[in-house]
Amino acid sequence: MSFLERSAAVYPDRAACIYNGAVTTYGSLHERVRRHAAALQSVGVRAGDRVAYLVPNLPAMLEANFAPMGIGAVLVALNIRLSSREIAYILNHSGSKVLVFDSELADTVRQLRGECPGIETYVQVRDTVPLADDIAGPEYEQWLAAVEPLAVLPGPASENDTTTINYTSGTTGMPKGVEYTPRGAYLNAIGEAMEIGLNWRSVYLWTLPMFHANGWCFPWAVTAVGGTHVCLRRVDPAEVYRLIREESVSHLCAAPTVLTGLYSAPEAATADLTGLTIMTAGAPPAPQVIRTIEGMGAEIIHVYGLTETYGPCTVAAPQPEWDQMSSEDLARVKARQGVPYMVYGVGLRVVDEDMQDVPRDAETMGEVVMRAMP
Numbered sequence: 001m002s003f004l005e006r007s008a009a010v011y012p013d014r015a016a017c018i019y020n021g022a023v024t025t026y027g028s029l030h031e032r033v034r035r036h037a038a039a040l041q042s043v044g045v046r047a048g049d050r051v052a053y054l055v056p057n058l059p060a061m062l063e064a065n066f067a068p069m070g071i072g073a074v075l076v077a078l079n080i081r082l083s084s085r086e087i088a089y090i091l092n093h094s095g096s097k098v099l100v101f102d103s104e105l106a107d108t109v110r111q112l113r114g115e116c117p118g119i120e121t122y123v124q125v126r127d128t129v130p131l132a133d134d135i136a137g138p139e140y141e142q143w144l145a146a147v148e149p150l151a152v153l154p155g156p157a158s159e160n161d162t163t164t165i166n167y168t169s170g171t172t173g174m175p176k177g178v179e180y181t182p183r184g185a186y187l188n189a190i191g192e193a194m195e196i197g198l199n200w201r202s203v204y205l206w207t208l209p210m211f212h213a214n215g216w217c218f219p220w221a222v223t224a225v226g227g228t229h230v231c232l233r234r235v236d237p238a239e240v241y242r243l244i245r246e247e248s249v250s251h252l253c254a255a256p257t258v259l260t261g262l263y264s265a266p267e268a269a270t271a272d273l274t275g276l277t278i279m280t281a282g283a284p285p286a287p288q289v290i291r292t293i294e295g296m297g298a299e300i301i302h303v304y305g306l307t308e309t310y311g312p313c314t315v316a317a318p319q320p321e322w323d324q325m326s327s328e329d330l331a332r333v334k335a336r337q338g339v340p341y342m343v344y345g346v347g348l349r350v351v352d353e354d355m356q357d358v359p360r361d362a363e364t365m366g367e368v369v370m371r372a373m374p
Contacts, residue, residue, distance in 0.1 A: 001155040003189070003224035004030055004066050011200065011226040017059050018247060019231040024059060026226065034149035036067035042147050043121040045098060047072030047157065050165065052096035052119075054078045054087065054105050056233045057206040057215075060125045060140055064100065065210065065219035068163075069182070070153030075164040077211040082175075084111035090167050090175055091116045100125060100140065106132035127233065159183035166213050166307050178307045180214065184372075188310035189220035191343035195315050196251055196279050196301055202227035205243055207235050208253040216253055216281075216311030227251075237265035244276060255282035256289050263292045273298035281305060281312050287331035294327070304337040309370060314338040314348060336362060340370075347371035 007016070008030035016029040024032070045051055051068045053075065055061040061077070068075045076094045078087055080102075087108065091099065092115070099116075100123040101109050109122065113135070122137035131139055138146070156163055159182045167175035198204070204222045206229060208215055222229055230247050232239065235258055243249055254262075259280060262268060274297035280289075281303045290300045303312035316338035322330055340348040350358050350366040358366035 001066065001070055001153055003220050004033060005153075007223055007226040014200070014226055015228045016223070017062055017229045017231060019059050029063070031149050032144065033063050033066040033070060034151075034153060035144045035147060036063050037070040037153055038147040038150045039143045040067060040073060040098065041071060041150075043098060045071065045073050048074065048162075049098075050074045050076050050094045050096040051098045051100070052076040052078055052091055052094065053211075054080055054099065054101040054108070055125055056080055056102060056127075057210050057231050058102070058125060058127055058233060059231055060100070061210045062219055062229055062231065065214060066153075066223075070150070070155060072154065072156050072161065074162050075214075077164070077166065077214060079167070079169075079209070079211050080105060084108045086175060088112040088115040090177075091119060093174075094165050094167075094177060097121070098123065102127060103131050104129045106135060109135060156182050159186075164214055166211075168307050180310060184310055185214070185217055185220060187343050188313070188341075189217040189224055191341040192217050192221040192279075192312065193225055194343070195303070195312075195341055196221075196253075196277055198222060198225045198227055198251065200226040201250070203230060203248055203250045204228065205230045205240065205247070205249040205252040206232045207240060207258060208255075213305070213307045213311035216279075216305070218253065235261070237262050238267050241265070241267045241271050244271075244273065250275060251277050251279070253279040253281075256280055256285040257283070259285065259289050259293050263289075263296065268296065271296055277301060279303055279312070284337070285335055287328070287335050290334050291327050291331040294331070300334060302334050302336070302338060313341055313344055313370065315341060344370070 008026045012027035013025050015023045016026040017024040051073050053064045076096050098121045099119050102125045122135055123143055124131050125140040162179045163182050164180040165177045167177050204227055276298040278298050279301045302316040304314045305312035316334050316336050348370040352358055352366055358364040
């Protein structure tokens with residue numbers, strides 16, 4: 001919460017969020033988050049309660065990364081690509097009592113309503129399609145307008161409280177809930193800002209889902225430095241290139257498959273990505289992906305992490321000798337998984353079956369183990 005409070009105080013008139021041409025300043029974002037928190041209280045949400053959001057990368061989802069936390073409640077950001085059965089499981093497993101959803105996803109909500117008796121309030125975010133009249137509950141903007149913003153956001157009672165629950169993909173069974181604490185999220189957000197080079201001039205494009213490990217902690221990282229969030233409902237290469245050009249985007253995060261889609265699009269032929277820094281993870285990028293994107297002018301930062309590690313926690317840290325490498329060799333070394341973030345220190349190892357460190361030769365197989373942040 002201190003990230004938002006500081007940026008609202010230091011950069012009250014700076015653009016905090018841009019979406020479809022509409023600009024929200026940091027002063028306004030802080031007020032909207034305080035109003036959002038009051039709206040949650042108005043429907044009975046108290047400290048420790050779970051609030052679920054089934055929303056794309058819209059301003060409402062950015063606000064959701066602060067408002068529940070502001071009153072000590074817990075954010076459950078839902079993967080909008082999951083089936084209604086999987087979402088119902090998560091809602092019940094997490095014990096969520098409020099579901100905020102985008103009206104385009106109304107069919108999914110209709111299918112799960114009967115299976116989620118714990119949901120007491122449904123709130124619709126209206127963006128591209130009309131409201132679903134058959135799902136009772138307030139519209140998001142009207143919900144916020146009906147209350148006065150809280151004067152103070154008390155935040156979690158302890159840095160070790162649960163502040164978000166992120167569910168894994170469920171590839172080895174049903175999705176598993178990973179609890180984030182304010183302390184862990186704070187440290188990792190600082191780590192992301194340091195490793196990707198964010199500052200108050202940064203303009204960050206939301207090509208990474210905010211439901212994915214809380215957007216790798218970037219809702220907090222960008223806010224911490226007073227940077228600008230550019231929201232994006234869905235990843236469309238033409239729209240991504242337009243926003244990069246028109247909003248002077250400086251940073252974004254994307255899986256290698258997204259990068260492949262970008263350089264394969266027709267717009268790539270004339271695109272200039274000079275000055276753009278891209279953090280990629282989710283799967284090891286092929287050297288060709290790195291070489292092609294950097295050939296368009298961008299800089300690739302390859303990172304690795306898990307939902308359980310608050311997102312990325314290792315980085316392919318540049319070495320002095322890389323400056324003399326050919327583009328082919330540079331792409332090859334950048335494709336490696338890297339070393340621990342500065343905030344993690346030396347709390348990460350690759351070990352054999354006897355828990356002994358394997359050689360650092362980029363060849364010996366081992367298991368990645370890490371120690372929690374101090």
